[in-house]
Amino acid sequence: MTVLVTGISGLLGANLVFLLLEKGYHVKGVARNISNLPFEAHPRLLLIQSELTADLSAHLKETDCVIHVAALTQQNIIRYEEYHHVNHTATALLAEGAIAAGVKQFIYVSTANTIGYGIGPNGPAVPEDQPMRKPFTCSFYARSKAAAENYLYNRPGG
Amino acid sequence: MLNRKEKYAVITGASQGLGSAFARELAAQQLNLVLVSLPQQNLAAFAGFISNTYQVQVHHYETDLSVKENVLTLCEWINQNFEVQVLINNAGLGGTKKFTEASMQYIDTIMQVNVVATSLLTHQLLPNLLQQKEAYILNVSSMAAFSPIGYKTVYPASKTFIHSFSRGLSEELKNTGVVVSVVNPGAMATNDDVTSRIKKLGFVGRLTLLKPEKVAGRCIRQLFKKTA
Numbered sequence: 068m069t070v071l072v073t074g075i076s077g078l079l080g081a082n083l084v085f086l087l088l089e090k091g092y093h094v095k096g097v098a099r100n101i102s103n104l105p106f107e108a109h110p111r112l113l114l115i116q117s118e119l120t121a122d123l124s125a126h127l128k129e130t131d132c133v134i135h136v137a138a139l140t141q142q143n144i145i146r147y148e149e150y151h152h153v154n155h156t157a158t159a160l161l162a163e164g165a166i167a168a169g170v171k172q173f174i175y176v177s178t179a180n181t182i183g184y185g186i187g188p189n190g191p192a193v194p195e196d197q198p199m200r201k202p203f204t205c206s207f208y209a210r211s212k213a214a215a216e217n218y219l220y221n222r223p224g225g
Numbered sequence: 226m227l228n229r230k231e232k233y234a235v236i237t238g239a240s241q242g243l244g245s246a247f248a249r250e251l252a253a254q255q256l257n258l259v260l261v262s263l264p265q266q267n268l269a270a271f272a273g274f275i276s277n278t279y280q281v282q283v284h285h286y287e288t289d290l291s292v293k294e295n296v297l298t299l300c301e302w303i304n305q306n307f308e309v310q311v312l313i314n315n316a317g318l319g320g321t322k323k324f325t326e327a328s329m330q331y332i333d334t335i336m337q338v339n340v341v342a343t344s345l346l347t348h349q350l351l352p353n354l355l356q357q358k359e360a361y362i363l364n365v366s367s368m369a370a371f372s373p374i375g376y377k378t379v380y381p382a383s384k385t386f387i388h389s390f391s392r393g394l395s396e397e398l399k400n401t402g403v404v405v406s407v408v409n410p411g412a413m414a415t416n417d418d419v420t421s422r423i424k425k426l427g428f429v430g431r432l433t434l435l436k437p438e439k440v441a442g443r444c445i446r447q448l449f450k451k452t453a
Binding site: 118120121122123124148156159160161163164166167218221222223 | 265266267269270271272273274277278417438
């Protein structure tokens with residue numbers, strides 16, 4: 068089973084790669100710059116240097132699952148378009164590419180910011196159908212992640 | 226899949242930059258699209274994305290317009306399957322090189338795409354456009370069309386061709402249902418190559434940069450008003 072992971076230079080993506088390799092999966096890791104990553108050469112790990120919006124169709128072929136971690140996560144960019152481009156458009160393009168290539172499963176790593184406060188009275192498990200709340204409704208980051216969720220849910224077969 | 230003819234807008238160079246902004250703008254106005262770009266530009270995914278976002282029909286076609294036969298094959302495919310209401314000749318390329326150091330291929334590609342493909346696509350699709358009650362051609366020239374530029378030489382000249390060609394055709398078609406328009410935008414950060422070139426510009430140069438979305442929006446508004 069082959070899993071393609073985006074955002075492998077980040078904390079979550081990198082640890083995901085370690086875990087997947089440990090569990091015996093074949094891993095294709097995508098990053099904008101693969102020269103400075105924490106991984107040692109591994110027979111089941113293929114590193115792919117690519118922009119997120121680029122044509123990844125060759126790599127999406129013979130891939131069973133995509134885990135899309137890459138995102139623009141800082142909160143301090145003043146133009147919504149930049150969040151929209153990375154967090155919404157690039158996610159949609161990756162999903163469309165994955166579907167066209169016959170990938171069976173697409174896991175989108177969103178954020179708890181899109182479902183209230185992400186923590187409930189009984190611990191971290193909160194209902195996922197809660198609406199966004201302030202201050203996240205004012206966060207370009209959270210709004211762009213919610214936009215990507217909506218795209219994936221609402222596309223035919225989503 | 227193409228069992229019925231519907232009204233479509235054809236956009237060349239649609240995978241990125243101004244072309245992709247045109248695609249969004251026209252899809253937002255509920256026009257069906259035929260998107261054309263070079264291969265390996267993620268066009269299939271972009272077509273799916275636009276189709277799902279705006280609920281319109283989107284077909285895509287990957288080809289290299291610098292080869293004349295490709296242009297003719299594309300035109301044949303379009304004429305067989307679609308009623309074309311809008312044609313946007315947006316695909317184009319340029320660069321900065323000493324003329325003595327430029328390769329023959331560099332010069333030829335600029336002229337084939339900017340001049341030959343634009344003319345032939347328009348010529349081959351015009352009968353299709355003339356069959357519609359109203360139809361629109363938008364050719365993308367450049368601010369560079371207004372000024373010869375050393376070290377660019379062929380590019381501004383090719384854009385002057387597009388400007389002149391469009392104005393001439395507009396005159397010729399003025400009593401038909403086909404409106405011909407031409408736009409001469411300033412510099413935009415449209416793709417990685419252009420963006421890296423723009424980054425080398427000074428502060429004042431960067432100040433004049435335009436956003437593809439804004440240019441596309443304004444173009445389409447003016448085009449459909451038939452005033453531009």
